[in-house]
Amino acid sequence: xxxxxxxxxxPNLSRNDWIDGALNQLARGGIDTVLVAPLARELGVTKGSxxxxxxxxxxxxxAMLERWHRTDTEIMxxxxxxxxDAAARLRLIIELSVKQIGGRLETALRDWGRREPKARAAIExxxxxxxxxxxxxxxxxxxxxxxVEARSWLLYSMLTGVHLIAAPPAGIxxxxxxLRCLEVLxxxxxPDD
Numbered sequence: 001x002x003x004x005x006x007x008x009x010x011p012n013l014s015r016n017d018w019i020d021g022a023l024n025q026l027a028r029g030g031i032d033t034v035l036v037a038p039l040a041r042e043l044g045v046t047k048g049s050x051x052x053x054x055x056x057x058x059x060x061x062x063a064m065l066e067r068w069h070r071t072d073t074e075i076m077x078x079x080x081x082x083x084x085d086a087a088a089r090l091r092l093i094i095e096l097s098v099k100q101i102g103g104r105l106e107t108a109l110r111d112w113g114r115r116e117p118k119a120r121a122a123i124e125x126x127x128x129x130x131x132x133x134x135x136x137x138x139x140x141x142x143x144x145x146x147x148v149e150a151r152s153w154l155l156y157s158m159l160t161g162v163h164l165i166a167a168p169p170a171g172i173x174x175x176x177x178x179l180r181c182l183e184v185l186x187x188x189x190x191p192d193d
Contacts (some may be wrong), residue, residue, distance in 0.1 A: 013045050015053040019063050026064065027104040031112040031119075034061070065122040068109060072126050076133055086140035090155070090182055093133070097159045098175040107163060131156055141186045151185045 134152035
C-alpha cells in the first residue's frame, strides 16, 4: 500500500521525470551516480516519490534501458519512414545520431554495459538493429556482402565513436565530418548528386 505522503508527491513528479533525471545523471556521472537519494535531492522531492513509481533502484535501471530502447526504435522508424533513397536515410541517421545517440549518454551506457550483463544485452540488441539498418541502406550502393558489411561497420564505428575523441575535427564540425565520411563510403550518397 502506498503511503499518503507518497500519494501527495506522485502527481508532481512522473515516472518519466525520474527516468529522465536518471538518464541525465548517468550521462553526467556514470551508472554509479544513479542513486535514489541523490537523484531525489536533485529532482527536489523525497525518496517516497521514487518508491511511488519504482519498486527499487533496479526497476529504475530497467526503465532507463527500456526508454533507450524505445527512443532508438522511434529513431529507426523515423529513418525508415523518411521520403527519399538510401542516401537520404543514411544522411538522416548521421543527423539523428549526432543529436540523439551522441555524446555522454551513449558513452555512459556503453560503460555501464561493460560492467553489467543486462545493460550489455540491451546494447548488443540495439547495435544489432542499427547494423541491420545500415546493411540494408549500404546494400543499395553495393552488392558485395563483405563490402556492405565493411561499410556498415565503418560508419557505425564512426557514429558510436565520434564523441569519444576529445579533440575536435580540424575546420569542420562533427556532423559535417560524418557526412563527408559518408561520401567516401558511398559516393552516390553525396547530396550534390
